[in-house]
Amino acid sequence: MRKLFFTLLILLVAAGSAAAHGGISKLPDSVQIMQYKMLLYMDADDTATRNNLAMAYFRTNELTEAAQQLEEILKVDANNFNALDGMGIVLLRQKKGADAVKYLERALALNDKDMMVHVHLSLAHQQLNQPDLAQKSLETAGKLAETPEAAAEIQKEIQLISKS
Known part of the structure; x- marks a missing residue:
């Protein structure tokens, strides 16, 4: 549990650092995926973040995951x-x-x-x-x-x- 807490803390600091230095989009796609997932955990209704996650999945050729994220957006806003x-x-x-x-x-x-x-x-x-x-x-x-x-x-x- 303690290890999980420290891992999450490090990720939050990294997310804050990315935001201060030009945003998540400047990070490698694998890191973007992790950070967009964390942001969606905090606000599952954020369609802009969900779309960014889908595009990060797309760039890493994780097409099923990308389509799932986009379908979630289109359920809410066709x-x-x-x-x-x-x-x-x-x-x-x-x-x-x-x-x-x-x-x-x-x-x-x-x-x-x-x-x-x-x-x-x-x-x-x-x-x-x-x-x-x-x-x-x-x-x-x-x-x-x-x-x-x-x-x-x-x-x-x-x-x-x-x-x-």
Whole structure:
């Protein structure tokens, strides 16, 4: 019990340190997962933290866990843009392009100005062997990229989503 207490104390100090130095997102994904779980233990209804946990799971290729977290958000808020987009990319990584399109189109209906949702939709259409639709979505994403840095983010995102 004493060991558990000290472990939790160290984790809380680390979480506080991360928050003071730019946030949890700058830590390795495995540490992020642990810290987001702790934050959810304190506030299970925090959908932003739950979404961050899902994306950390996604980056570590723990897709079942990522989908579970996103489903929890969508149970509470069926129109949560980040959860819809997140579920789309999880399904993409699972090679379920048709299901991914359904979630991504719902996200797009909520915010058609988000560059990345167009990138994700392009990848889903590519996975479904729909090159014209894939190209159209990618062109839309390119038009929404207002800076060279944003355009470079498109390529990074394609690599991140495509890696298995």
